[in-house]
Amino acid sequence: MCRTYFFTNWNMKRKILAVFLPLLMLSTLLILVSSISLIIRNGKAEALNNAKDKLSLVTGQTDQILSNITYNIKAFSTSSALQDAIRAEYPDNNYGNYMFSSTMHNAVHNIMEIQSLISSGYIHTRDGRIFDIKTDEIRAPDAEMDARYREIAAEKGRILLEYPADKSGAAALTVSKSLIDIRSGSCLGILTFDIKESLFYDSYHSVSDEENECFLLIDSAGTIISSENRDELQTTASPEILGLLEGMGKPEQKTQYKSGGKIPQETTAEHMLLLSSETENGDYLVVYMMRYYRIYKEALNLALFLLIIGILVLAAGGLLSSRLAQSIVGPVIRLADYADEAGKGNFDLPVPVHSGDEIGFLAERFGVMNHNIKELTTRIYNEQTQKKEYELKMLQAQINPHFLYNCLDNISSLITDQKNETATAMVSHLGRYYRAILSKGRNIITIREELELIRAYLEIQLIRIPDLFTYEITVDEDILDFKILKMILQPIVENSVIHGFAGFKNSGRIKIEGTLENQTVCILISDNGKGIPEGSRSSIFAPAPTAIPKHFGLKNIQERIRLKHGEKYGISIKSEQGQGTQIEVRFPKTL
Template sequence: MKFHSIKTKLTVMYAVIIFILITCISIAVGFISSNALLNKSVVSADRELTLLDEKLNLFTAKLESESLYLTQVQDNAYSEDPYQQFLYTSGILSFLHDFIIVQSSVDSIAFYDVNGSYMFSDARSNISSVQQKSVDYIEEFKAEDASSKWYGFHYFDDPQSLSSPQWVCSFLRKIYSFRGELIGIMELNLTEESIQSIYDTVIADHYNFYILDSNQTIISAEDKSLLHRDLKELQQMYPPFSKGSFLNASDTYLYTTHKNEILDWTLVSTLPLEAILKESRTLVMTIFFIGFLALLLGFILLHSITNFIIRPLLHLTDAVERIAQGDYTVRADTSPENEIGCLASRVNSMAENTLQLLDTIEKESSLKRQFEFSYIQLQMSPHFLYNTLETICGMIAVDEKQKAIKTIQNVSLFYSKVLSKGIPIIPISQELEITRCYLDILQQRYCEIYTYSITLEPEAAQYKIPKLTLQPFVENALIHGIIPTGENGHITVCVTYEKDSCIISISDNGAGIEEQRLSILRNSLSHQNFGQESASGFGIVSTYQRLLLFLGADNVTIELESALGKGTSIRLILKHQGEEILKKENLSYDLSCTDRR
């Protein structure tokens, strides 16, 4: 039995209480601090997005205002003089080149005049002028009423460039003459890197920033592999945080959005919850560490206090443990003048009383066993002796003296073997001799209406069983098996030895047992139910009781087979006998042979 001392229980209880308190405090602090940090992060992210939106608006406003300088190049815009046209084209190209040098954030600039000319300059000092340059979104803008427009990110292809088209965002402005006539459309192209340079210096550490267009497609991001993906894909890669997932928030992200009305863009920043909760977890771990130190100190103090209080109880516990193991001579120390001393005195009294009680039980157990066996034996009525004497008297009356003399000799031999100095357990060979004498007497009594055979394997000859074990079985075979048929019958007794077990078989070819009565009898034997329902067992149940009393339930098995008109077979399987069973040979009792009904 596993033993837990009071000291252990007190220590564990203290540890559990302190641990629960520390855990609750840590969880509360962690929850409060996490929420505070989360709210602070939301405010901070919103402030940064607002600042970025303002910076982006200032940037776009600056480009829009500086693009107006192109209006000063208007002379000769509609002149048919080639020289004037040359001066006009040169002026435009010069302006484009100067503008691109000053505006480092602009990657390229183009001008589409109403005459179909296309003039272009980029940050890499490429200058070109071609005719008949037609672009769909430029033509659409011409038809619109607006004088300026921001056109979202798209691929811009310069016909003079050998490189692949660039991913740019464009600002379109219509250029008018002083007379109010449309001269052309200027296009300022900004690359995604130019836009990124605006917010690189604004976004704080741990934050990731994205710009989405009106279709919720990513048009600018620090991680270029995310370009052209939509918001849903982004959220699949970086799951958004929700209040219901606070316990699993380490792998989620805080999303903050802001709408830029001028460009119709959505500014999105993401912050991993791991970065937010890092400080909270550090605080929680600090509390846990302090709590652990408090717990350790408490253990030391509690150990000293409990040792002083519980030491007498430990001595009493040791004494009780030894008493529980069967040593009732142990006595506990009664010196403490408190409840423990009083308890020790009562334990000593209990041990003394138990010792006396065990001695009384041991004596009464022997008497009880003798009484139980004698009681079972008394249940066997002495009709056999009376009926046999009446049979002998009848033989003498009809002048069959020789049969009477032989019957008296068999009875004398039978009882001499049965009494046998009062020894209750005998070898199987002696039991078979008693059975042989009994069958000879019944042959004389019932005019030899049956024959019998007895066989014994030498290995089983010395196997010991209670005396008169087989007598009820062979009597049942005759009285309830052969006689009711009115025909001559045969009784077989066979003793064999298999796998450390002695097997005794008693069979007849008589009337057999009805199925209902056979079922009741089997149920009584299998469940050891020896009540009124087993009274129809023809001595089988009483004999089984005797075997259980002497050999034990684990060493006895009885099997019963019967069929109407074919006979009955009984098998007794007696397992290996140990020394404890053989010691029961010394039990004495009074024997009487019976005629079982």
């Protein structure tokens, strides 16, 4: 019920899109998922075949390297030049050592192929000399070397592949063999060479993707003797890889496959594909590792391509659906926007729909209604403006006669008391006061004229009640000729005299200041009178049921200024009971 309610309250365009877009998205999604599933399945099989081909290639190259090492070691050990150098008799002195070193150097370095295979090594002769292959140094063997000599000599010429003594990773393995005299069959000594790890590294580095693939060469004990991750050299392989070693030596398990492992050099549990293949001699295992991402890489690229196509199809479908919806509901939407603008008070916009159908007729009638509303609003505004002017005149009609009668009574009393000069001054001020009020029927006068009106009023009040107050007017000369609505400031001053100083006998102060701030005229009128009670302050601008409320003048001033200049202008009141009142009048600069 709730869903039906929401759907019913949707606009027409949303309803059309809500029907067409889900259908389009569902069909596109089904096609996309089916295509991706097929591509991934085929891509996985292809990637696996490629991985097996690479593993087979690297295994073959590893076998070739091991065979080459075996061949060269055999050739080196049977070299006649080498055996002659060892058989020769040398004096047991420095010269003899020099002759031995020179002869061995020539014999070793004439066999160039062996130099490209080894990183270090030595020859231990039967007479107890150690000759370093790389440095040509001669030294005496230690106890460990003697034990090693006896162990290798006991193998009677068999090639031994062992762990390298150097654990830095420069050597992959150590090759040892006894030197059998080709003439007599006796043992002339032994050779021990460290085979370069780079031989194996170079064989697979060029065919692997460093980012997603990794090759390892592992011996039967699980030690990594070559790896693209240099930190793994001469370390023990991970448990997943060690599991592959269980089948080494079994012909039916020559190549194994295992998934779900983790690449050793990664710290995250990212699933891997593991493939392994033994070397021909069965002593080493070549391991290929690849992230599953690598298997899916091509499939993901194709899937991304299909996804882009799907998005484009959805976008095109959405655009077409939107165009269809727009062509149907566009006029209605424009008419709704037109109605919204009219609701905001903008009645000057042209009717947005011009067609001969029902919507066009509705738009035309709506335009006529807007025109009528605009005329009615203008008429009401003018009537309100006139009403305020009538209220002002009514206020003046009710207040001014009373003020005039009081002044005439005061003048009469002054004449009776023989105070003719004071009476004359009062008549003069009264005349200036009423001339300013009448001002030839103008409703807008200058600030200078409004201040003259205030001065005349204050002087009259001071004649009537001497010493009641003092006043000060400090208005910038630059603003005196700016225009102001008549009787805007005088009622405020009158409130200060009548209400602010009620009960006062003297010491009253009135100050009028005027400045220009950012093209806005600011007139500040302050007194030290009784102040306005808090309850009265909050009701000054509230609608009043009576014809002339106590603070009608202030409310009237506020409304006259805002009707003339806008809501941002008007008066603000600050008053504390017993401390006085401060009223600021703000209106725009007008010449």
